[in-house]
Amino acid sequence: MDNLLEVNNLHVSFDTYGGEVKAVRGVDFSVKKGETLAIVGESGSGKSVTTKALMGLIPSPPGRIKEGEILFEGKDLTKMKDKELSKIRGKDIAMIFQDPMTSLNPTMKVGNQIMEGLIKHQKKSRSDAKKRALELLELVGIANAEERLKQYPHQFSGGMRQRVVIAIALACNPKLLLADEPTTALDVTIQAQILEVMKDIQKEMESGIVFITHDLGVVANVADRVAVMYAGKIVEIGKVDDIFYNPKHPYTWGLLGSMPSLDSNDDELYAIPGSPPDLMHPPKGDAFAPRSDFAMKIDFEQEPPMFKVSDDHYAATWLLHENAPAVQPPKSVQTRMKGTTQESAGGDGV
Template sequence: MEKILEVKDLHISFHTFGGEVQAIRGVDFDLKKGETLAIVGESGSGKSVTTKSIMRLLPESNSEIKKGQILFNGKDLAKLNDKQMQKIRGKDISMIFQDPMTSLNPTMIVGKQIMEPIVKHQNMSKSQAKERAIELLRLVGIPKPELRFKQYPHQFSGGMRQRVVIAIALACNPKVLIADEPTTALDVTIQAQILELMKDLQKKIDTSIIFITHDLGVVANVADRVAVMYGGKIIEIGTVDEIFYNPQHPYTWGLISSMPSLDSQDQELYAIPGTPPNLLNPPKGDAFAARNEYAMQIDLEEQPPMFKVSDTHYAATWLLHPDAPKVEPPAAVKLRQRKFPEIKEGN
């Protein structure tokens, strides 16, 4: 399958009063045409910083791409200036942000806000852009789009505002759509509707999606592949089935064990002990070692490489080294593996 986006050895730092925060420390991944890649991890793991760097939306005053490439259509986005990025941002790569109310201008009717990128990037007249905006409102499931076109954001519910934000993001049929926790501010029922809408729209406009979330339940419904981030690095990546039913990294085990399920109704939910590392002074070895009950001496001294589990599945843990002791995953992970043994055997 054709790769539409490649991120190679990306390092990003923030310069603060306390010193240099090494927020992203060698991130590698690619995005294939028409697929959905979910990036998961705790707050502070580097998910949003990684994707905002693709859009070049990080503050220039204190952020710096120290190393690496962000390749899109043969261009390295990391080397483009703001004027060059303006031709790509909104047209070829769009973003849906977490809170729709802060993404929309409260003083403008929503129709004009949808028209803006169409007029700028599609060379349409205002009348054509208006027709396209109404069509997009209809596409994202907003009833009476001609009437809604003339209304302000405060006249929409939270779910409807998020649909408007999606309409703006899709206005120019982008090749890549970045969704930064787009359902976090919504209740569960509306969340399900928005996720279903995004899956349906992806098929219609053939776009590739990077979906950022901390909710593994959301991942299971939308993703083709999953990248797990921790301490500014991707520590495991694979297909959604491989990550859910045959995870290899202890951090991924912890995330899955902390998910509530129908089988664990009488059990106390697992919580990963400790806190994420301080990236002002990143640890010498594996960033997860201090919280990892399976950590070995080498975890404290040396960062693990990405070990190959299958052609599509890689994990950065010393437990996959041939000389490492055999460790059984937690009960919640083993339960999933017993339900779907063919995924483990397929590896």
């Protein structure tokens, strides 16, 4: 299947008074039609900057795409002028932002905000746009849609506002949906409902989704593939089962080890020691080495290439080199891996 989106060697920098911040440093990934790719990592790893680059929303100055290409249906978005991009934004590529209160215009009725894209991109009349807006509110699970169209964002709860943001993003049936931590500010119950809405809508529209999150629990429920980002780079990428049950990079081990698990008897959650590096002065070698218990001398000297684990699974760690010593993941990660092995072998699993 051809890729809907293909990102090749993407570099994004920000020029500050202190110097150049290299926020994204050579990112490669692709998304197929109907597929969900989750990008995970700590705050500051480059997830949101990558997503905004896909939409052409990097503020210039101080930001700029230094290098690379973003191919959407074979066309390079980095070569397009803002006028060309504005025809794609909202129509073919739509974005669900993290905070619905800042995404919505507080002075406009919700109905007008949903109808805006329909009138601009699909040239619908106001009556047809209103009819579609009603359908979208019902699609995302908002009752009394007719009445709700006439209300302002402050009259909605946080979960309802996020549903409105999703309705706006879906208004023009986008081929690619970018979701930047769309459930972070919501409680667990509403979060589950929003994720269910997104999955149902994807099935209906066959949209590709890039889902940004730091919550690995969310990833397990929504993603087909997962890209793990650290210090502006993708350090591991694979199918969701590869990342959860056969992880290879020490950073992925750390993220999984810090997740609560019913299988663990530990009283305390694991926390990755140290802090992410300063991307104004990226470290030599593997950027995660100073925080890793498994770092070798070469990690501080040379950056590891992407080693192939399987046709769909790659990881940038020297531990996969043929001459590297054999090491075992932390106990908490091994427990998770063993649990899945039993399930796939036909055990009870639960």
